[in-house]
Amino acid sequence: MAGERQHYYGKHGTPQKYDPAFKGPIYNRGCTDTICCVFLLLAIVGYVAVGIIAWTHGDPRKVIYPTDSRGEFCGQKGTKNANKPYLFYFNIVKCASPLVLLEFQCPTPQICVEKCPNRYLTYLNAHKSQDFEYYKEFCVPGFKNNKGVAEVLRDGDCPAVLTPSKPLAQRCFPAIHTHKGVLMVGNETTYEDGLGARKNVTELVEGAKKANGVLEARQLAMRIFEDYTVSWYWIVIGLVIAMVISLLFIVLLRFLAGIMVWVMIVMVILVLGYGIFHCYMEYARLRGEAGSDISLVDLGFQTDLRVYLHLRQTWMAFMIILSILEVIIILLLIFLRKRILIAIALIKEASRAVGYVMCSLLYPLVTFFLLCLCIAYWASTAIFLSTSNEAVYKIFSDTACSVAGKTCNPETFPSSNESRLCPGAYCQFAFYGGESNYHRALLGLQIFNVFMFFWLANFVLALGQVTLAGAFASYYWALNKPDDLPAFPLFSAFGRALRYHTGSLAFGALILAIVQIIRVMLEYLDQRLKAAENKFAKFLMTCLKCCFWCLEKFIKFLNRNAYIMIAIYGTNFCTSARNAFFLLMRNIIRVAVLDKVTDFLFLLGKLLIVGSVGILAFFFFTHRIRIVQDTAPPLNYYWVPILTVIIGSYLIAHGFFSVYGMCVDTLFLCFCEDLERNDGSQERPYFMSPELRDILLKGSAEEGKRADVEE
Secondary structure (H helix, E strand, O other): OHHHHHHHHHHOOOOOOOOOOOOOOOOOOOOOOHHHHHHHHHHHHHHHHHHHHHHHHOOOHHHHOOEOOOOOEOOOOOOOOOOOOEEEEOOHHHHHOOOHHHHOOOOOOEEEEOOOOOOOEEHHHHOOOOOHHHHHOOOOOOOOOOOOHHHHHHHOOOOOEEOOEEEEOOEEEEOHHHOOOOOOOOOOOEEEOOOOOEEEHHHHHHHHHHHHHHHHHHHHHHHHHHHHHHHHHHHHHHHHHHHHHHHHHHHHHHHOHHHHHHHHHHHHHHHHHHHHHHHHHHHHHOOOOOOOOOOHHHHOOOOOHHHHHHOHHHHHHHHHHHHHHHHHHHHHHHHOHHHHHHHHHHHHHHHHHHHHOHHHHHHHHHHHHHHHHHHHHHHHHHHHHHOOOEEEEEEEOOOOOOOOOOEOOOOOHHHOHHHHHOOOOEEEEEEEEOOOHHHHOHHHHHHHHHHHHHHHHHHHHHHHHHHHHHHHHHHHOOOOOOOOOOOOHHHHHHHHHHHHOHHHHHHHHHHHHHHHHHHHHHHHHHHHHOOOOOHHHHHHHHHHHHHHHHHHHHHHHHHHHHHHHHHHHOOOHHHHHHHHHHHHHHOHHHHHHHHHHHHHHHHHHHHHHHHHHHHHHHHHHOOOOOEOOEOOOOOOOOHHHHHHHHHHHHHHHHHHHHHHHHHHHHHHHHHHHHHHHOOOOOOOOOOOOHHHHHHHHHHHHHHHHHHHHHO
């Protein structure tokens, strides 16, 4: 066995040797990974430059207020379209393009109108009838009926077809479902377009259905926004309740770690049990009700999710999911009962460490603030970049023309030299974008914007991990706790991280950001390939997405432990990652026994907080309980505030438990180092507490014997 263990250590590095001068995090250290620090600073300077350029060219009002093809705002005081509040699209079908999400503009001529069309008309039928005066309201400003039908539609002066529309967010969208007999899916009625060509109305409907999908998405977004406006007050109260419960749980965990862990386990089982009972009661209540036996497949997707709650199959699905989750948790508790006792001892030690460094519980607020800055800068830059596009007009000609394809100004084109050179040419809207180098580089700037967001966000998270690791490592390596604990360990660790290891943090964050941006690109390609029928391409894309997902998880795990080694020894990123990986491999049994079991217990704690707040939000927003005299506001979708409270509660609970998680990981690595450096004698005493030493060494010995028997 000794030979095998020596061979095992040889494969996974050399164990640490006893060093009487080592007393925890090294204070006499130097700067690491300076080149990466320089690259990060240069990238930030470039990021600021991109933001300034975007803010110079972009106009975020385009997101809020509609603009026509010439960039004029609709319905804004002081403009020539002040009395025309609505935006009308010549060809709404083109708004279904995915590029609309990037450019916030539809690639079709647009004009401001006083009201949306309320009837179905074609230009061919209207231009010689009494409806023409009405039709002219939806043609370009200043339109004169001195051209033929073909010329008018060719020049984009008027739309070929008007469809009944309704205003939404000051934009006209077709109301296809409200006018029977006009546009029917599958109807073989035909119409004549402005050029006299006969077309099947199904073609129009198929295109209009795509645009109507955008309409339904916008309607859903507006209703969700309305729900937020009337329920934000109660959402904030729910999140405050989640924060109070999380803080109370952490404080109780500090003094009653063992009891609180078992209470947490029992409460999670009870909450899931109540969920199963509630689902069964709803399932039984719907028995015999009309329409409750419709299957989810037959119902299809509905934007109003309340419809699904009137189906027995929905509650049956919820009950099965909760039952499976309940059984899995109970089985894990049965098989991991001995390891849970060991994990509780580690959590108790982590509670002591957090108790001596209480300000560490507030550090997630610093991380949250810095992440909010990153998100705000990224979002504002993305909006300004997306609204930088301009309407581009080009010269078109049916005959040979030397200036065809060049950009033009529709207002000055009739009197320009180009018009005289080519009498038959016309200036027509081409696309949204621009001809400058800036406009050509917009897509690249958007990718750079996303990449820098990932890099800076990962850097902020890394800074928090190194800071907490340095503070908790100072606690562990204090021989006489808390007398040997340095003053202000959290602030000292934060200062060391910024002063010496900005480059190392940037290095680790850069690796993770590269993997994440690749995953984003794969998702984009996957969306583009969905319409393709190439099964091999889909299989390859699925494999790549799975591989990069696994790679991201592994890099996060490796970075986390590398940052702990950086906080203790002050080595560069690569050396710290290698040492941390080899240290974990030399203690792989303890990793399985302790690290993952504590993660499981913390997950149960998060689920308990989220489940409790989620149940409270569900009963409140569904008007099943009242708070004093106030009651929940009327909502379009009550799942909107409930999901918001649940997601927000999880993020809040995760923020508090992340401190404990980082503390446990740091103490675990320090424990493994302590075992390799010291032997527990008077000359080489252990730095771990006696309680932790007794249960961890006993548990590790049992696992070692078990492994020997299995071999």
